[in-house]
Amino acid sequence: MATSSTEPSSQSAPGAAGQSNEPIVLAVPKGRILKELRPLLSKAGIEPEPAFDDPSARQLTFGTNIPHFSIIRVRSFDVATFVAFGAAHLGVAGNDVLMEFDYSELYAPVDLNIGHCRLSVAEPEEMIGSDDPSRWSHIRIATKYPGVTRKHFSARGVQAECIKLNGAMELAPGMGLCRRIVDLVSTGKTLKDNGLVEIEKIADVTSRLIVNRAALKTRPTEMTPWIDRFREVANAA
Amino acid sequence: MSDRSERSLLPNGLRDGLAPEAAHESAVLERLMRHFHSYGYDRIDPPLVEFEENLLDGVGTVMGPHTFRLMDPVSQRMMGVRADITPQVARIAATRLRKQPRPLRLAYAGSVLRVRGTQLRPERQFRQAGCELIGVDSPAADAEVIELAAVALRDVGIARLSVDICLPTLVPTICDMFGLDRTQVFAALDQKDASAVAALGGEAGALLMALLRASGPAKTALEKLAKIELPEPLAIERTRLEAVVARLQKAVPDLALTVDPVEHKGFEYQQGLSFTLFARGVRGELGRGGRYSLAGKGDPATGFTVYLDTILRAAPPPAPERKVFLPTSTPDGEGARLRREGWVAVSALSEAGDDAAEARRVGCTDILRDGRIEPLKN
Secondary structure, three states: OOOOOOOOOEEEEOOHOOOOOOEEEEEEEOOHHHHHHHHHHHHOOOOOOOHHOOOOOOOOOEEEOOEEEEEEEEHHHHHHHHOOOOOOEHHHHHHHHHHHHHHOEEEEEEEEEEEEEEEEEEEEEOOOOOOOOOHEEEEEEEEOOOHHHHHHHOOOOOOEEEOOOOOOHHHHHHHOOEEEEEEEOOOHHHHHHHEEEEEEEEEOEEEEEEEEEHHHHHHHHHHHHHHHHHHHHHHHO | OOOHHHHHHHOOOOOOOOOOOHHHHHHHHHHHHHHHHHHOOOOOOOEEEHHHHHHHHHHHHHHHHHHHEEOOOOOOOEEEEOOOOOOOOOOOOOOOOOOOOOOOEEEEEEEOOOOOOOOOOOOOOEEEEEEEEOOOOOHHHHHHHHHHHHHHHOOOOOOOOOEEEEEEHHHHHHHHHHHHHHHHHHHHHHHHOOHHHHHHHHHHHHHHHHHHHHOEEHHHHHHHHHHHHOOOHHHHHHHHHHHHHHHHHHHHHOEEEEEOOHHHHHHHOOOOOEEEEEEEOOOOOOOEEEEOOOOOOOEEEEEEEEEHHHHHHOOOOOOOOEEEEEEOOOOHHHHHHHOOOOEEEEOOOOOOHHHHHHHOOOOOOOOEEEEEEEEEOO
């Protein structure tokens, strides 16, 4: 991994203080969130090597302008897993992912105030009116979040049978897989296009900076400045 | 084939220990126990299974969801397989050893079984070892158990040990004093989310924020804590923390110590200064401990438990072992002599055409030829 040839940031990054030459790995999600995250990285003084900004690059690990600081790009659900297991020390993950896994080995010290959306229950438009949620005892739901879904409904005394899908949840009701879905909603356009209506919000979602518990405890002087830096950047945005 | 594969399948989270790991684990455990003993902790050995209500009493309450239950056909009472040994030691100290003079120092080791593994520790059965120091509520006692845990772990090769000290009673006390909703406060603190803590507002919010900000290496944490104006019951805990840290810095000067005054997760039943043992670069915790009180008279107690599975991941692998092969021609008494000298000596049970080949086949590194031990070439 080559160090970035882009211009070094005017701000000196916390890791540059040279406390340790042990690697620090930041895990970031691919896709939508990454676009919003990218300017924050720059403001935090992290300049990844050029391949990072090339969506067609097959590379998965990227060096940065900071020695021993690298970035890995993985699926959003995997960010939490990498950080929980200590394979990455820092990460960026939505609280939807954190709620689904509820890892005890993660801290989420900073709300980055990006990736705004909500986790909601939706059902076909034609069901609205005829459906009385207070009478439910058992429902079937297609979702990427079986853990959150089950917990949410069991708190109301409803047993939720989840069909785990990894994408295109909106198709499920139309194709007769089940009648309701739990999924992320940002503008609501995808739902509308598929004849679905949001009936209940489970949680507001934003992206958080997450940090591995053992890393924070055993390397506090390296991790804490990064947490502070991301907090400053998030608050300034 | 399918019959054999099926027979080798074990339930989730359970495993067969093979060579050389099984022997290595025993050796590490034995070393730990020797340290515990050298500080005057006497070993006790509670049973695998006990009546459920005893097992899940006091400090054991938290293990309820992790405990396998079975019905005792003899007494018709519900029993639990231990998921943690500490509650058993606490029970013994409060009952059978209640008349034993205090301080009472007890050590234990054994396997525990849990209903479910976690994603980080998929093992459902693993070994614990630990110490309990019962009957003394003083910084000297707190420091002794941390020192012992650190010294013992370092001796088994855990070089980059790090101890995180927390005061789990601090935050609940603040919540009660200021009438805050505990769930909301814990949710913010468990994430170490400074913005959410700040959002709590008021005097309590500012206090919690200052405590959160104080987390870090012990030296700076104590300096920051010293500057915070703490209400009376909290100031006492701070004084204790300072005393414990000062003692540890003298006893184990190069030990990495951190302080986290707001850590709470997993310490719900702890009643005072507690700690977690980490090693740099190792996933999860090596062990944990802290202050609690015994059921009944409420004797003060502190102690710690370490998990052998994590320790083995953090410790250096066992040194390759040398074994000498004794061909059938070996004179009587040679084997006994070598074993007395400390060799692992494997006797040939039948005449082999090529002794060296046979020695390699059975995993030996050396061979006895004409009364001399010769290393085998590959």
